[in-house]
Amino acid sequence: MMTALIRYTLATVIHSQRYLAPVMVFVVCVATASGSNQGPLPGVYAVNSGALLACAAWLSIAVISVEEPAHRAIAIVTAGSAVRVLIATLVTDCLVLAAMALGGLALPLLMAPHSITGADVLVGALAHxxxxxxxxxxxxxxxxxxxxxQGYAFLTASACVAAALLVSGMPPNTLFKHLANTGHGDTVLGSTTALATTGPALLAAAAVATHVISTRKD
Structure with a gap:
């Protein structure tokens, strides 16, 4: 059931093409940063992961908005659970996100000369x-x-993204500072690994909160 539901959700997203805008904006940002920055690789990955944060928020909103409420209600009845539909949406988000992250990791290596180490790439992967x-x-x-x-949603999402990127002490902002101030990934591998756990934990908490809120509203 879940495999079929994920395939349906992915096919619907691809057919709608709403994923294209955040993906293309991310590619442009990464290509610009990667082509003009020949400095240490961790610093380049800091810029790319920041762009990914903003575009991932856009992507998540776009994917959920693909189906009208009536169509989503039908999908929930067919799947037998709102949780299953939400999981299928999250898996679809993560599949597109994984492709974007691979681009963010690979383009700097292809577009400009860098001194590459395994630690640099691993730190970049964790940041993404x-x-x-x-x-x-x-x-x-x-x-x-x-x-x-949607107007309130846009303003709230913009404020949250700006806070994550710019407010000192927020995990993404702390990560950017660590990566920007080092020339070697191995020096920040431990701190980056610790910070990287906050993202999946936040996503899990957001999924639970979204399910509870949406269920009560319905």
């Missing part, structure tokens, strides 16, 4: 994981399942 899942969590909490008025 943390920022990507944080962005999905923000988008989920600001989606139509929680906010009925």
């Amino acid at each position: 994981l943390m920022c990507g899942t944080t962005g999905l969590a923000i988008g989920l909490l600001c989606s139509r399942l929680v906010f009925r008025r």
Whole structure:
């Protein structure tokens, strides 16, 4: 059942093409940063993961908005559970996010000369994981399942993304500072690993909160 539901959700998202805007904006940001920055690789990955956070929030909102409420209600009845539909949406988000993260990791290696180490790439992967899942969590909490008025959702999502990126002490902001101030990934591998766990944890919490809120509203 879940495999068929995920395939249906993925096919619906691909057919709607609503994923294209956040994906293309991310590719442009990464290509610009990667082509013009020949400095240490962790610093480049800091910029790319920041762009991924913002675009992942956009992606999450776009994927949930693909289906009208009536169509989503039919999907819930067919699947037998609102939880299953939400999980299928999250898996679809994560599949698109994984492709975006791979682009964020690979393009800097292809577009400019860098001194590459395994630690640099691992740190970059962890940064993309943390920022990507944080962005999905923000988008989920600001989606139509929680906010009925899209204007409020947009303002809230923008404020949350800006806070995550710019407010000192927030995990993404702390991560960016660590990566930007080092020339070697192995020096920040421990701190990056610790920070990376906050993203998936936030996404899990956001999924639970979204389910509870949407269920009560329905």
